Amino acid sequence: MSQKNTALSLHEPIFGSALTSLVLELEHLRRMRLGGTTLPELFFELKQLFHYLESVGSARIEGNNTTIAQFIETQLEDRPYVNEDIQEIRNIEAGMKWVDENAEEFPINRAFISELHKTVVNKLTPPPDGEGDKTPGEYRQHDVSIQGAIHKPPESLLVNEYMDELFEFMQKDIPSQYHLIRIAIAHHRFMWIHPFGNGNGRTGRLLTYAMLVQTGFRVHVGQILNPTAVFCIDRDLYHQYLAKADQGTYDGMDHWCTYVLEGLSNEIKKIEKLSERSFVCEHLLLPAINYSLKMKYVDSDEHTILKIAAEKQVIKAEDIRKVLRDMHHTTVSRKIKALRDKKMLRQIQGKSTRYRLSFIDSFLLRGIVQALTNEGYIPSKNM
Missing domain, CATH: 1.10.10.10 (Winged helix-like DNA-binding domain superfamily/Winged helix DNA-binding domain)
Structure with a gap:
């Protein structure tokens, strides 16, 4: 898809479709609380570990080759600084912690998203030598391309307008059955806009995490949920489905939303075992x-x-x-x-x-x- 804009709107699933079934199945996620038989203190250690896994997975999508085992060793050694690859992962972990502490109190707006971006690029060298950004928290003032993607993000002059439209879309009052579909659409739209010079993928996945918290999926008060694990399991598949949504067609968006919700469903089924x-x-x-x-x-x-x-x-x-x-x-x-x-x-x-x-x-x-x-x-x- 080129820079041509596609109207930002809710996706209506067809009755009886796989997406409709997933929407119904996932409604119980809102009610999922720490009510199992695992000792709460142990359960929350598992939650912290899943934050580690989420952070490593998100960084690996961007080409960071640090393995989970390597990152775990740096945590056990408790070294304040190792290298930029480890710093990148720690930044994502810090972003998740910031979301846990602030997402329910503050609306997702430009200030919110700017804080996320500043966190993920903190202490990182800007491109072409690193994964930082020359203007942390600020929208890009230049045009960008996405490596390996057909889609070309909109011109920098349009970023502010498109982001304001996205914030309005995210804050609109809608029936609860559309909340997860909106989260999937918002994630794609953020990637489509690519508002920052660098760090868009990491920021966008934290945005998804924040939207889940704000929508009632309170992962910080008794849930373990690795919400963007769906994106981290298979990087190529993630980009493949993003490309389908880039086409701007009903089928393309239906495939994308189904992919996201199916990934969440699979995560929840695995996570539920950890409460036992x-x-x-x-x-x-x-x-x-x-x-x-x-x-x-x-x-x-x-x-x-x-x-x-x-x-x-x-x-x-x-x-x-x-x-x-x-x-x-x-x-x-x-x-x-x-x-x-x-x-x-x-x-x-x-x-x-x-x-x-x-x-x-x-x-x-x-x-x-x-x-x-x-x-x-x-x-x-x-x-």
């Missing part, structure tokens, strides 16, 4: 604990204690002594301290003698990432 204690324990925690023993991050006694914590969720010293009967209580206390020092056990807030398993800042994270890959949550090519 038995699934998390059997398929994620125990494999990660076994991996830690294999890699000698823990000794056999620590391995046993972590297994108890995984199965019971909250433990105290007495629970350990029931299993390790020959272990003196002072040794139990020493083992608990060692695991706390390794950040594999944490005190339950307000209960100094009760502990839970923790992985987000410990070597257990390596095993959790591998387990998530084995369960299909992470594309193996991103590892």
